[in-house]
Amino acid sequence: MLSVHDLELRVGARMLMEDVTFRVERGDKIGLVGRNGAGKTTLTKVLAGEELATGGTIERSGEVGYLPQDPRSGNPEDLARTRILDARGLGQIMLGMEKAAQEMGDSDAKVSAAAMKTYGNLQDRFTALGGYAAEAEAASIASNLSLPDRILDQPLSTLSGGQRRRIELARILFSGAETMLLDEPTNHLDADSVVWLREFLKNFQGGLIVISHDVELVEETVNRVFYLDANRQVIDIYNMSWKNYQRQRAADEERRKKERVNVEKKAGVLQMQAAKFGAKASKAAAAHQMVRRAEKMLSGLDEVRAVDRVAKLRFPEPAPCGRTPLMASNL
Template sequence: MIVSEDLEVRVGARTLLNAPGQHLRVQPGDRIGLVGRNGAGKTTTMRILAGESEPYAGKVVRSGDIGYLPQDSREGNIDQTARDRVLSARGLDRIKASMERQQELIETGTDAERNKAVNKYSRLEEQYYALGGYEADSEAARICDALGLPARILDQQLGTLSGGQRRRVELAQILFAATAGSGRSQTTLLLDEPTNHLDADSITWLRDFLSKHEGGLIMISHDVELLDAVCNKIWFLDAVRGEADVYNMGWKKYLDARATDEQRRRRERANAEKKASALKQQAAKLGAKATKAAAAKQMLARAEKMVAATDEIRQADRVAHIQFPEPAPCGKTPLNATGLTKMYGSLEVFAGVDLAIDKGSRVVVLGFNGAGKTTLLKLLAGVERTDGEGGIVTGHGLKIGYFAQEHDTIDPAKSVWQNTIDACPEAGEQDLRSLLGAFMFSGEQLDQPAGTLSGGEKTRLALASLVSSRANVLLLDEPTNNLDPISREQVLDALRTYTGAVVLVTHDPGAVRALEPERVIVLPDGTEDLWNDEYMEIVELA
């Protein structure tokens, strides 16, 4: 159970949320969708509810077990296997290791050591049994398989896994901890974009799991089908008012209620504008008379307040104007890759991949999770080096723009402004301010550390950095992740109109349709083929 008390959330001087009293409560059986525009404070609020950071004012009272999946999860010892990471959710990895140590003492120790080890082994075994240890391995494997982590992955070290696989291991660990066998089925789950990196079958399984979860749930997601199927309450964070509206209803009824609220607000805006205009006209007439100057001034002040209120409503309707850069001139084949190979220790991800990116070409990279799609883009971007004898041949005029799905191109310790300057060192200050304004960054937000941005805001910042680059080859790794529906449509429009070359990795069928690809590369074999609509069937599974 989680209860907030007079909660206030700020970033710098900007108030994201003001929730007086016990406005936000999570109890067993509550399945809450935490929604709002990018930058409304969803991720920041979730971190505070999870106890990962402190609110500006007020407090959060927690009771019972909490399972928190952050948006950028980088947990775990990279030398630990995926299986042990999942089992660690119940402490089974430590108990099992201790049991193995006692077993060694029983076999090799002195009589005194052996007797002590037998007693300790018995206590550990009782604890292991109580936590479902003997069934746990198969249970953990079942959850992992449902999330797209087959058995061959489970014995690999975390450091050898892709970013998407690492995140699915973290999700598996949290869900494993909350299953009935753990005795913690009342766990409150806090999940920030849990469907990132999941294929369609895994999303279907997750939807069923969450619908049956007996504990509380707060979920941030832009997957409206998931919200509709799972949630029985909606918390809407209003970015303008800095308030949370609580709707004790499912997704579809919430949408109807929100539509009614928006119509009411627009009527209020129209009425306020009409009254403000009338007051200004009356003030102008009175102002002409010296004896009425004070009354005229009061009328103008009232009119300005009404105008300010309507400006706030307009601000809520603002959207980022996302577009990709006008590509710089280049040769016929600006980027050519031959024999690209990637190994993690003795594990081969892919080998001998050849790829020629012609001017203006449009390519989609497909493959199962862990096939090396993100790794291929990193090799093309020069972020990582090939392990074979192959390499990258740079053509005339090549300018690469790389968008990393984990936002690796953003320095979390630097401000929004400094990150933009670093990405666009040749651009003028006013041009950069105009650019950031188009991507909805202005005022005090420019000084905000990039590490405190939400996932959607980081996506917008990374995309903004591409615009001034004049890139003629864009390497885009899941560019629609974490975006609200309006911002996502902006990215899709940008894809449709961009005239340079694009290499795209995505689970989003809409992004593929917007790109209208000419070719497809299928990993790990590196097979190249002309695009046809049959490949669309495997985009969500890739």
């Protein structure tokens, strides 16, 4: 499915992660979490082959379906239905069958005969790929994502951003991809569609990596959690459910806080001893070594503390508005 070894990702001069190794097997359903800017979207793009890693290797076996946050794929003139069906190679075949069916009625016997042969060949391919049962499956997926026939029969160029995104999600779910990478799949979905998607992902048998702010979705679907730690530039892997991950993550953070306190105490002792030794010329070298040891111990904590700080903003009460900003009548 996916095998990642010694992965390194950078954005400009900023290191996102390095020496990251993991595998995604059949049945793995991974929730990808981390602070904003930690590199979740960048990682999924790299795993999908949309962008290149700075270092390391990625091996993919089987088809990978990737849903970006702002999908703009496909020929804008294609019908939405064709875009979905083309995930299994059916869309263009059906268009070819429709064209051949029209030409079969041509008054020119040669054109008609050629069209009949073309239609037969396309129909054989259509049947081999699942035929009308697959078409019904695609229609069912689209319907559950609130994509009725009137939308499916429109060109992609006429659809809104939310509709385009649902079309791409339907395409991936229909594709039969062995591995799915879904970046915020519940965006632009109504409540019923979200519930249906949760059930679909729960029953999905392949590999899944999902980024989502929908807590219920990750609670119900994931069996592994990858936490992107922007401070340490690593991925912490938790082979457990979402709720167990939350408990384990809290315990890990508490342990790290205690370790930080201990390091700061030890560094403080070294700094005090260095200050005492520094007053004596005979012990200046020892004092210098103590200072360097203390600085080394603290260097890894400074970045952590800087990122862990949360800004608290207070805005003044706004002045009364002198004009009516919006008025509606007889809507």
